[in-house]
Amino acid sequence: MTEPSTRPVDDWWRSAVVYQVYPRSFSDANGDGTGDVTGIRARLPYLADLGVDAIWISPWYPSPLLDGGYDVADYRDINPMFGTLADADALIEEAHALGLRILIDLVPNHCSWEHPWFKAALAAGKGSPERDRFWFRDSLPDGRPPTNWPGAFGGPAWQQIDDGQWYLHLFDISQPDWNWDHPDVIAEFDSILRFWFDRGVDGFRIDVADSMAKDPALPDVPLHNGQPTHEKFVGHPYYDQPGVHLIHQRWRAIADEYADTPQGPRVFVAEAWLSPAERLAQYVRPHELHSAFNFDVLQCPWDAKALRDVIDHTTENLWAVGAPATWVLSNHDTIRHRTRYGRDQREALAAAGIVSTDLEIGLRRARAAALLELALPGGAYVYQGDELGLPEVEDLPEEVLDDPSWERSGHTVRGRDGCRVPMPWSGSEPPYGFGPGEGQPWLPQPADWAPLTAEAEASDPESHLALYRAALRIRREQEALGEGRMTWDEDAPAGVLSFTRDPGFRCVVNLGEQPIELPDSTEVLLSSEPLVDGRLPADASVWLQV
Structure with a gap:
């Protein structure tokens, strides 16, 4: 283990x-x-x-x-x-x-409409302290919802209840938004x-x-x-x-x-x-x-x-x-x-x-x-x-x-x-x-x-x-990995990401269409695909010890 x-x-x-x-x-x-x-x-x-x-x-x-x-x-x-x-x-x-x-x-941001506080808010009625914990509002004068805000899952972000008020739900109608001013x-x-x-x-x-x-x-x-x-x-x-x-x-x-x-x-x-x-x-x-x-x-x-x-x-x-x-x-x-x-x-x-x-x-x-x-x-x-x-x-x-x-x-x-x-x-x-x-x-x-x-x-x-x-094993073993800085290797060919992390680690990612030569004076630690005649194929990454 x-x-x-x-x-x-x-x-x-x-x-x-x-x-x-x-x-x-x-x-x-x-x-x-x-x-x-x-x-x-x-x-x-x-x-x-x-x-x-x-x-x-x-x-x-x-x-x-x-x-x-x-x-x-x-x-x-x-x-x-x-x-x-x-x-x-x-x-x-x-x-x-x-x-x-x-x-x-x-x-x-929100709870379930089954949460006890929201059920209490529905039961308490307009203007109640229970409703102040959520975003209950009356209709606009023309009967529309309080805003035109859209719900993340489709439809409006407001749901009207039996007494005519609306409650805000940025997501599903079953997810009333908490009022974080309360x-x-x-x-x-x-x-x-x-x-x-x-x-x-x-x-x-x-x-x-x-x-x-x-x-x-x-x-x-x-x-x-x-x-x-x-x-x-x-x-x-x-x-x-x-x-x-x-x-x-x-x-x-x-x-x-x-x-x-x-x-x-x-x-x-x-x-x-x-x-x-x-x-x-x-x-x-x-x-x-x-x-x-x-x-x-x-x-x-x-x-x-x-x-x-x-x-x-x-x-x-x-x-x-x-x-x-x-x-x-x-x-x-x-x-x-x-x-x-x-x-x-x-x-x-x-x-x-x-x-x-x-x-x-x-x-x-x-x-x-x-x-x-x-x-x-x-x-x-x-x-x-x-x-x-x-x-x-x-x-x-x-x-x-x-x-x-x-x-x-x-x-x-x-x-x-x-x-x-x-x-x-x-x-x-x-x-x-x-x-x-x-x-x-x-x-x-x-x-x-x-x-x-x-x-x-x-x-x-x-x-x-x-x-x-x-x-993940190599990441734990390598002092260079995890938090720290990186330096791009400017000698990398087009279509290739290559960066070095101290001490002595290099990552090369070939996003191009042709295999590429690996840098000199490096040892392969791990490759996402087998090398082809020592070259890194397309759509592949390699970790190198410098």
């Missing part, structure tokens, strides 16, 4: 590789077709052997699951479908014993953070960390092609408002209360889809959040110049505020990068099922991208199944689609279910060891995934899993 990380306790988050677990789809211990906390516990040795430093668990709270658990009904408990608080406590203890830290999701909401989330920190959780991933503060004047957003824009422009009334930073500063102070405990500091990572990087850097200034996902690389085409520009812009702006970069290639909200990289770049993020995809090219590029991501300065996140090279499942039957965008779009947007298909662990046919017996999971797995199971790949030294294990 891989030894626990020996990096300094107080800065572990600055260079950590974090593995994202989507609990409903990771591992099912009781055979009901849904992943659970006991299933995660059973797979902890696998994650320790993989070589990651921490686990981020997507929402595990009680929820009607109308938005994959991001509709939280109780922030201080575990969804009975997933287990109990005692199971969570055992998971945290067992993970720590293996040298793994635990991050969980915090969903502070002291009860502020105090409640202070308490929630301490509840989980006291149970041993090492940190939180902050869902839509740029959205909690709203412009109290409730101005309309501009129109684009006749429809309210979804663009996060500067000065937006509900994204990236200045008041959101006061919330983050308050949370950072709470996390810092735990800095001197034996467990070390508690940390935050922000989900904020903001460009350019100057805007994102505001979230990781001293005394705010510790890190923020960089989504510009995730959205970047497989092109050397475009990737270099994004890497430069990201690192320069984050280093300027003393923060590390945090790289991510896939997550539970995006098309898996093996599929993205197998597409025409203009259509890489297009809706599932309508774009021609070459999964073999996608796999080569996914392998090369993994070595690029893990060699860049800072931390990195690995979404469950990334290490197996799983593709997006784009042919799920319509009757099983669960994402709220499917209904809210009038069955025109299939949503994110294709990246949430349960993990294949073993065996030659579904459920591939996801759960005991032959019971099928909540989303169907493809019939051709037998070569992609963790068991199958563990016995193949050339597999995607073997590449990840080797890369």
Whole structure:
């Protein structure tokens, strides 16, 4: 088994590789077709052997699951479908014993309409203190909603109730937005953070960390092609408002209360889809959040110049505020990068099922991208199944689609279910060891995934899993990797990314069409593809000891 990380306790988050677990789809211990906390516990040795430093668990709270658990009904408990608080406590203890830290999701912009405070607000009526915790407003004089704001999953961001008032939901109608101007909401989330920190959780991933503060004047957003824009422009009334930073500063102070405990500091990572990087850097200034996902690389085409520009812009702006970069290639909200990289770049993020995809090219590029991501300065996140090279499942039957965008779009947007298909662990046919017996999971797995199971790949030294294990082992061993700086090698040919990290490490990524010669006086540590007569083939990366 891989030894626990020996990096300094107080800065572990600055260079950590974090593995994202989507609990409903990771591992099912009781055979009901849904992943659970006991299933995660059973797979902890696998994650320790993989070589990651921490686990981020997507929402595990009680929820009607109308938005994959991001509709939280109780922030201080575990969804009975997933287990109990005692199971969570055992998971945290067992993970720590293996040298793994635990991050969980915090969903502070909104809750579920099943949350007791929202149900009380509906029952209390207009003008009540209970409604002040949310955004309830009357109609405009002409009967329209209070603003023209669009919902993220389609339709308007306001829902009218029986007494004529409207409540704000930036996401699904089942997710009413909290009013962060209300002291009860502020105090409640202070308490929630301490509840989980006291149970041993090492940190939180902050869902839509740029959205909690709203412009109290409730101005309309501009129109684009006749429809309210979804663009996060500067000065937006509900994204990236200045008041959101006061919330983050308050949370950072709470996390810092735990800095001197034996467990070390508690940390935050922000989900904020903001460009350019100057805007994102505001979230990781001293005394705010510790890190923020960089989504510009995730959205970047497989092109050397475009990737270099994004890497430069990201690192320069984050280093300027003393923060590390945090790289991510896939997550539970995006098309898996093996599929993205197998597409025409203009259509890489297009809706599932309508774009021609070459999964073999996608796999080569996914392998090369993994070595690029893990060699860049800072931390990195690995979404469950990334290490197996799983593709997006784009042919799920319509009757099983669960994402709220499917209904809210009038069955025109299939949503994110294709990246949430349960993990294949073993065996030659579904459920591939996801759960005991032959019971099928909540989303169907493809019939051709037998070569992609963790068991199958563990016995193949050339597999995607073997590449990840080797890369993460070398990353722990190499003083040059993790947090630090990088220098571009200006002698690299066109279409090639090459950079050096001290001491003595070089990463070369061939995004061109022809094999390239490797630099002199170097030794190959790891290559995403076999070398051809000593040259690095197209769509491949290599790690070199200088």
